[in-house]
Amino acid sequence: xxxxxxxxxxxxVDYSLLVGIVIFLVVAGLVFYLNQVTGTTLADFVLEMNGxxxxxxxxxxxIVWLNKRRERNSRKLNYLEQLEDFKFWKSEEGVNRKVGIIxxxxxxxxxxxxxxxxxxxxxxxxxxxxxxxxxxxxxxxTAFLLNANLQNATLxxxxxxKAYLEQTLLKKANLREAYLGWVDLRSxxxxxxxxxxxxxxxxxLWNSDLSxxxxxxxxxDKADLTKANLKGAFCMNTVFGHANVSDVDFTAADLxxxxxxxxxxxxxxxxxxxxxxxxxxxxxxxxxxxxxIMSLSQAKPKRESGFKSTTPSFRxxxxxxxxxxxxxx
Numbered sequence: 001x002x003x004x005x006x007x008x009x010x011x012x013v014d015y016s017l018l019v020g021i022v023i024f025l026v027v028a029g030l031v032f033y034l035n036q037v038t039g040t041t042l043a044d045f046v047l048e049m050n051g052x053x054x055x056x057x058x059x060x061x062x063i064v065w066l067n068k069r070r071e072r073n074s075r076k077l078n079y080l081e082q083l084e085d086f087k088f089w090k091s092e093e094g095v096n097r098k099v100g101i102i103x104x105x106x107x108x109x110x111x112x113x114x115x116x117x118x119x120x121x122x123x124x125x126x127x128x129x130x131x132x133x134x135x136x137x138x139x140x141x142t143a144f145l146l147n148a149n150l151q152n153a154t155l156x157x158x159x160x161x162k163a164y165l166e167q168t169l170l171k172k173a174n175l176r177e178a179y180l181g182w183v184d185l186r187s188x189x190x191x192x193x194x195x196x197x198x199x200x201x202x203x204x205l206w207n208s209d210l211s212x213x214x215x216x217x218x219x220x221d222k223a224d225l226t227k228a229n230l231k232g233a234f235c236m237n238t239v240f241g242h243a244n245v246s247d248v249d250f251t252a253a254d255l256x257x258x259x260x261x262x263x264x265x266x267x268x269x270x271x272x273x274x275x276x277x278x279x280x281x282x283x284x285x286x287x288x289x290x291x292x293i294m295s296l297s298q299a300k301p302k303r304e305s306g307f308k309s310t311t312p313s314f315r316x317x318x319x320x321x322x323x324x325x326x327x328x329x
Contacts (some may be wrong), residue, residue, distance in 0.1 A: 024056075060195075072108065079105050080113055090119040090139075093311040099123050117152075216305060237304050252299045268293060275299040 006036045083101045086094050097118060105112055114134040123143045141161040145168050146322045162182040170190045185205050192212045203223040208306045211231045221241025228245075230253045237257040246265035250273050251273060257279040260266060266283050271293045282290045 063270060076108055079108075083113065087117070088119050092122070095120055099125065102128065226245050232302070234303060245270065252302070253319065254301055254303070255280050256301065271298045273299060275301050 015213040079101050079156045080155050083098060086098050112133050115138055116134045118138045120143055120200055121139050121141045122151050124145055125148055126146045129149045131149050133151045135158055136154050139159045140163050141159050143163045144274040145163060147167050149169045150173050151169050151171045152173065152316045155178055156174055157177045159179045160183050161179055162185045165188055166184055166186045168188045169189060170193050173193045175198050176196045177193050180203055181199055181201045183203045185203060185208050187207045189209045190213050191209045194214045196214050196216045198218045200223050205223055205225045205228045207227050207231045208235050211229050213233050215233055215235045215238045215249050217237045219239050220243045221239060225243055225245050225248050229239050229249045231249050231251045233253045235253055235255050239259045240263045242262045242264060244264045248270065250270045252275065254275040256275060256277040257305045259281045260283050261281045263283050268286060271286065274297065276294050277304060278298050
């Protein structure tokens with residue numbers, strides 16, 4: 001029985017803790033003996049022990065806190081080193097490892113490092129927090145980012161081909177020259193985002209919030225913008241191609257120089273509410289009413305082009321994780 005108790009004790013009690021308890025008992029016994037020899041009363045002894053115990057507790061708490069902090073910093077450094085080592089690992093195993101490391105770093109409440117040029121194709125990143133993170137040139141093709149937070153994130157020339165970004169927060173994100181072909185952005189918040197020269201060909205943008213965003217020289221050919229909010233959006237020289245703009249709110253949207261020739265389901269009232277100029281290419285079925293619509297439009301431009309050239313340009317589909325130079329169409 002005693003042997004069994006000793007075995008359980010050894011398994012459950014840390015050796016360093018046991019040594020500390022033994023030392024404490026020995027010191028306490030020695031102090032008690034010395035107090036007895038010198039004639040110190042029990043009350044004085046208890047008073048001294050109270051002060052001693054308080055010092056021990058405070059010291060122990062400080063040591064534990066410092067050890068936990070050191071261990072936390074050590075783990076974080078280890079995760080960061082692993083993440084950098086796996087940066088260009090494109091296989092499923094490599095992507096899963098990187099996702100796991102990013103999740104652990106989020107749990108540590110530490111700031112994520114730059115993820116620029118990281119290979120994360122097909123990554124499962126639902127509900128992840130990437131606010132203000134640099135993802136420039138990263139490969140997020142077919143990634144799952146439902147409800148992810150990418151507010152104020154830098155996604156310059158990112159590859160999000162066929163990525164799932166439903167209800168994703170992309171407010172004020174930098175998506176300049178991003179490749180967003182076939183991307184699912186249903187109900188996503190892209191308000192005030194910069195999508196200059198971005199390629200949104202065949203993108204799904206149902207109910208998405210694009211208010212105040214910059215779509216200058218972007219490609220929206222065959223994109224589905226049903227019920228999207230483009231109120232106040234800057235769409236100068238944007239190529240809409242065969243985009244579906246059914247029930248889109250174009251109030252104060254800047255469509256100067258935009259190509260709307262082949263858009264589907266555009267109405268007269270939508271054009272009247274937008275900012276137009278002589279370079280705006282009207283839909284074929286409304287081209288005969290161009291002068292009348294322009295005379296009725298009361299919306300005024302709020303900004304000027306940020307590009308020297310007014311020729312629409314946007315990035316083409318990347319091949320094998322690489323990016324082509326911006327091409328002029």
